[in-house]
Every structure is written in structure tokens, then in C-alpha cells.
């Protein structure tokens with residue numbers, strides 16, 4: 001048996017098409033603003049991808065490229081200015097930030113109404129308490145990918161490996177809201193394979209290349225690999241990428257996301273959708289009625 005490949009690009013394109021159609025209904029063009037500090041090559045490439053996709057679907061895009069030496073006070077000043085600017089619909093600060101800058105303080109400074117990354121504590125709290133929220137892009141992208149391929153969530157025994165604030169924890173909230181029974185494990189969970197072998201839906205977001213081997217996967221499971229690990233260089237000098245799941249798992253699983261080309265493109269597409277959702281709300285001047293609403297747990 002070889003698992004069906006859950007390719008990200010077609011699912012991402014479907015989400016982008018929805019975002020384009022909704023943006024076209026708005027009185028004013030949604031405007032995405034991205035703040036980037038320094039010249040980390042991966043961040044440069046992710047930010048330019050975000051800009052490219054925003055422009056492709058008819059959104060405005062502005063990148064604030066600041067030097068690595070920017071002080072926290074200067075960064076907070078810029079965020080304050082963009083929060084107050086009614087022309088800005090969505091605002092994010094690309095991570096990771098240079099050493100010496102308190103990421104928590106910076107993310108807390110972004111207005112929750114413009115927080116298209118869904119990282120602000122207000123959006124985190126809304127997500128867990130069942131109120132409409134801007135959801136974090138990677139977990140919401142995972143849910144959109146499953147929906148695109150018609151894979152069930154309700155009633156599934158889901159195991160998430162990885163407890164980050166960006167992926168594991170919010171994904172648990174989103175899957176619970178869709179009536180999955182969720183276990184949140186991590187790299188230090190004892191007897192991890194006992195848990196992963198029970199998972200009908202296994203999502204791995206640890207950042208450890210090939211942590212999950214074929215023997216750790218339940219036959220017939222759906223496996224979502226969120227890991228993007230740089231593991232040396234290819235012959236052409238490009239970074240070689242590996243997921244958190246060993247490719248041999250394809251012999252056991254029923255469906256598996258590739259790395260690259262799986263969840264990554266969904267992250268960017270969901271960001272574009274979040275920008276449209278934030279713009280809809282800001283332009284209507286009222287509560288975010290169509291944001292992700294999580295029913296009581």
C-alpha cells in the first residue's frame with residue numbers, strides 16, 4: 001500500500017480563490033502589512049511568498065523591512081502606528097525575531113483585530129472559549145487541507161505531536177471544535193509510539209526530522225506532517241528539506257502530506273484568507289461574524 005498524497009498547492013489555490021472572491025465584494029481593497037527584521041534567508045523567502053500571494057488575489061501588500069539592529073522600542077512604535085492606521089487591514093511580524101527583542105511583548109502589541117497570524121492572547125483566548133477569532137494560519141491551514149480532501153475530522157481519534165503556541169496547542173482547539181477526540185503529545189511524551197499508533201488522524205509538528213517512523217503509524221491513518229527541517233544541501237546547492245515523518249510511513253498510512261508541498265502552502269493561503277476576514281470585519285465596523293467560531297468544549 002502507498003498512501004494518497006495530500007498535495008498542498010491545489011488545496012491552497014482553492015482557499016486563495018475563495019479569498020479573492022470575498023475581497024472583491026469589499027468596498028476597499030484589504031491591505032496586508034508585514035514587518036521583517038534582518039536578513040534571515042528563510043524569513044526573506046516566506047515574506048516574499050506572502051507578498052506574492054497577496055498581490056495575486058488582489059490584496060495590497062506592504063513589507064516593512066527593518067535592519068537587524070532595530071530596537072524593540074522602534075519596532076513597537078511602528079506597530080502602534082500601523083494599528084492606528086485605518087488603511088491597514090492585517091498586520092504581522094515575521095518570526096523569528098533577532099535576539100534581544102522580546103517576541104511576546106511584540107506580538108502582544110499587534111491589535112487583535114489586525115492580528116492575521118492569530119498569535120495575540122485575545123485571539124488565543126477567543127479560540128479556546130468558542131468566540132469568533134482570527135485563527136493561527138498553520139493549524140487553520142491543516143483543517144482546510146483535510147476539508148479540501150474530504151477527510152473526516154468529527155469522531156476521529158486525533159493525536160497531535162508538538163505543543164507549540166503556533167501549531168500544536170491551537171490545532172487541538174480547532175480539532176476539538178470539529179468533534180475530534182484529541183490527545184496533545186510532544187517529544188518528551190513517554191511511550192510516544194503507543195499513542196501515535198492509536199491515531200486515526202496523526203499531526204506531527206515537532207521540528208525533528210523523521211521523528212515519526214513507519215512503525216509508529218496506525219495502518220490506514222491520515223498523517224499530516226507540519227515539520228520543515230533543513231537537512232543539508234542538495235547537489236544543486238539548495239537546502240534539502242525533510243519532514244517530521246519518515247517517508248516510509250507512506251507504506252502504512254492511507255493519506256500523507258509531503259514535505260515540501262504539503263502544509264507549507266496552506267499557511268500562506270490561510271494568512272491571505274485571514275487578511276480578508278480582518279478587512280471584512282474592520283470595514284463592517286462590527287464583530288467578526290464569520291471568523292472561526294469554536295463551540296463550547
Ligand SMILES: Nc1nc2c(c(=O)[nH]1)N[C@@H](CN(C=O)c1ccc(C(=O)N[C@@H](CCC(=O)O)C(=O)O)cc1)CN2
Nearest residue numbers: 046092093094095096117137228260261262264265267
Ligand atoms: N509571523 C509568522 N512567522 C512565522 C510563521 C507564521 O505563521 N507567522 N510560520 C513560519 C514560517 N512560515 C510563514 O511565515 C512559512 C513556513 C513554510 C512555508 C512553506 O511554504 N514551506 C514550503 C517549503 C519552503 C522552503 O523551501 O523552505 C513547504 O512546506 O512546502 C510557508 C510559510 C515561521 N515564522
